[in-house]
Structures are given as C-alpha cells and as structure tokens.
Amino acid sequence: MDNLLFTPPRTLRIHDRLLDLSTPRVMGILNVTQDSFYDQSRYPTVTLALQKAEQMLQQGATFLDVGGYSSRPGADDIPVDEELRRVVPVIEALAQRFPEAVLSVDTFRAAVAERAVEAGAALVNDISGGELDPDMFATVGRLQMPYILMHMRGTPQTMTTLNQYEDLVQELVDFFQEKVYFLRKHLVKDIILDPGFGFAKNRTQNFALLAELDTLKMLELPLLVGLSRKSLIWRTLGIKPEEALNGTTVLHTLALQKGANILRVHDVKEAMEVIQLVNCLPH
Incomplete structure (x- = not known):
C-alpha cells in the first residue's frame, strides 16, 4: 500500500478538466528546431510537426511538448x-x-x-525552473497554467561545467522546496517536478539520481522524467542516440517503479508498452 504521507497528487487540472495521473502518462517530444541532439526528433515545419x-x-500520448530552443549541451x-517564429505557428x-491533446510549450x-x-x-x-527569466513565475501565475519545474544550473551553454554537488538529491529537494514556495506565492496551483536528468549532472550523478528518484515523492507533487535517448544511455553503452531505444526502455521501467507520473x-x-506492463505489477 502507498504511504499516504508520500503519495503525490493523482490529478492535474488542464483548463476545465481534471487529468487522472493514477496511471502514468506519456509526453511526446516535438522539437521545432534544427539542432536537437537526436536528429529524428526534429520537426522544423508545421506539416512535419502535425504528421x-x-x-x-x-500511439497514446497525452501531452505534446513543443520546443523551439535546443537545450542540448x-x-x-x-x-x-x-523562438516565437518556430513555436507559435506549430502550437x-x-x-x-x-x-x-494537451499541448505543452x-x-x-x-x-x-x-x-x-x-x-x-x-x-x-521550463527547463530553468524560473532561473533564466525573472518574469516566468508571475506570468504562469497570471495565466493560471500548470507548470513543469525542472532543476538545472546555468544555461544549456554552461551547464556541463556546473555539476559539483555535495549531496545531489538533497540539493534537488532544497531547490524544489524553495521554488515551489515562490510559485505558490504567485498562485500557481498545479506544479510538476522534473529532476532534470542530463542537465548540470554527469553520467554517474544521473544514475545516482535515478536510484534515489523516489526520495522526491516526499515533496508530494507529480514527477516528470525525461530520460529518452539521453547520453547517460548511449555513452554508457558505447552506441549512438539512434540506437538507444532499448536502453531508454530499461530506464523508463526503473523510473516508473520509482514513482514517475509522466514520461517525456x-x-x-x-513508452506506453512500458507503462502497461509495469502497471500489471502488484502495488
């Protein structure tokens, strides 16, 4: 039985409807960029993005996440x-x-x-958790939009040099607690946490974070996990991102067992098959 003290919310309000998260959901990535790290995820025209x-x-995606700014290192x-020219027409x-569809920017x-x-x-x-634009929290609060709060240090251009931590998981907990406090002050009601795998974290740190992912359940907010085809998989296996689907499936399985509510x-x-199979395990 779930520990009620550490059970995250099972619903997410999207406009006038409640989205049930008791079964994990999938967010599909739509990069309207020319330079995302995985070239088969690039859809730089409206026609390609619609297809x-x-x-x-x-295939079962609930969310479509549209991004016009590549966040690869x-x-x-x-x-x-x-960024507006790329994103707005597609959305x-x-x-x-x-x-x-639930559209995410x-x-x-x-x-x-x-x-x-x-x-x-x-x-x-927001990959920066509000760090790169001081107006973000107030804007999301005014718009009354759900917000994905991700942990990162620096920018996509500098983050690989900013991965020094004394206690990574505890520092993530502290980061999220502080940011959630300020989001609540701006009346943001629905918050999803993303630990930011690959963002200002090296390969060893990413695996350590995955092993302790369930610690973040103490924050009592839904968890989104983005591990798909990331370098911790293909660098570890000595392959290319195009060959990293099997490794992605393995890590998705572990993330779901550790409490992930949304797979990006x-x-x-x-990903839908992983959810279906993991959901068959006794809870």
Missing part, C-alpha cells in the same frame, strides 16, 4: 523572436487539428510562454 503529432496521439542561443496548428522565456498559451498551449515546461519521450508506442 508526427498525429502518430504520437494515435552547448546549443546555440537564439533570440526570442526566432496554433496543433490546437486546431488536435483539440483533445518547452521554454524558459516568459514572453514565449505567454504567446504559446494564447496560441493554445495548456502547460508550461521520443518513442511513444514503446
């Missing part, structure tokens, strides 16, 4: 106008074609989040 979105929804910085087209910029919500996004996914993935069908 991939349709496939992901048919060392990625080029782009201006706000370029508008997705909202019109797939009204049942992957951005750390408040101005992009606001325009994306106007275009049809229902969720803001490139490969929806396989």
Whole structure:
C-alpha cells in the first residue's frame, strides 16, 4: 500500500478538466528546431510537426511538448523572436487539428510562454525552473497554467561545467522546496517536478539520481522524467542516440517503479508498452 504521507497528487487540472495521473502518462517530444541532439526528433515545419503529432496521439500520448530552443549541451542561443517564429505557428496548428491533446510549450522565456498559451498551449515546461527569466513565475501565475519545474544550473551553454554537488538529491529537494514556495506565492496551483536528468549532472550523478528518484515523492507533487535517448544511455553503452531505444526502455521501467507520473519521450508506442506492463505489477 502507498504511504499516504508520500503519495503525490493523482490529478492535474488542464483548463476545465481534471487529468487522472493514477496511471502514468506519456509526453511526446516535438522539437521545432534544427539542432536537437537526436536528429529524428526534429520537426522544423508545421506539416512535419502535425504528421508526427498525429502518430504520437494515435500511439497514446497525452501531452505534446513543443520546443523551439535546443537545450542540448552547448546549443546555440537564439533570440526570442526566432523562438516565437518556430513555436507559435506549430502550437496554433496543433490546437486546431488536435483539440483533445494537451499541448505543452518547452521554454524558459516568459514572453514565449505567454504567446504559446494564447496560441493554445495548456502547460508550461521550463527547463530553468524560473532561473533564466525573472518574469516566468508571475506570468504562469497570471495565466493560471500548470507548470513543469525542472532543476538545472546555468544555461544549456554552461551547464556541463556546473555539476559539483555535495549531496545531489538533497540539493534537488532544497531547490524544489524553495521554488515551489515562490510559485505558490504567485498562485500557481498545479506544479510538476522534473529532476532534470542530463542537465548540470554527469553520467554517474544521473544514475545516482535515478536510484534515489523516489526520495522526491516526499515533496508530494507529480514527477516528470525525461530520460529518452539521453547520453547517460548511449555513452554508457558505447552506441549512438539512434540506437538507444532499448536502453531508454530499461530506464523508463526503473523510473516508473520509482514513482514517475509522466514520461517525456521520443518513442511513444514503446513508452506506453512500458507503462502497461509495469502497471500489471502488484502495488
């Protein structure tokens, strides 16, 4: 039986409906960029994004996460106008074609989040946890949007040099507690935590974090995990990101057993199969 003290909320409010998270959900990745680390996840035109979105929804995705700023280590910085040019038309087209989908915008910029919500996004996914735009928390609170709070240090350009921790998991707990306090002050009601695998964390730290992921349940908020085809998999196995699906499935299994509520993935069908099988285990 679940320890009631450490059971995260099982619902997420999306506009006027409650989304049940008692069975984990899948978030499909739609990168409208030219330089994301996994080239088969790049959909730089509206037509390509719509085609991939349709496939992901048919395979069982609940969320579609649209990002126009590559967050791979060392990625080029782009201006706000370029990010808006990439993201807004895709979200508008997705909202019109797939009204049942929950659209998320992957951005750390408040101005992009606001325009994306106007275009049809229902969720803001901020890799910086509010660190890179001081207006983000106030904007999300004013918009009354659910918010994915991810842990990262620095920027995509500097994060690989900022992975020194005395106690990684405890520092994540402290980070999340502080950020949630300020989000609540801005009246943000629905918060999802993302520990930020691969962001300012080396390979050893990523595996240690996965082993202790269930510690974050003490924060009593839903957990999103993004492990799909990341370098901790393919560097460990000595393969390429294109070959990392099997390793991704293994780590997704472990993440679900440690309490993940949402898997953010490139490969929806396989992630749905993991959820279905893990859900058959006695709780």
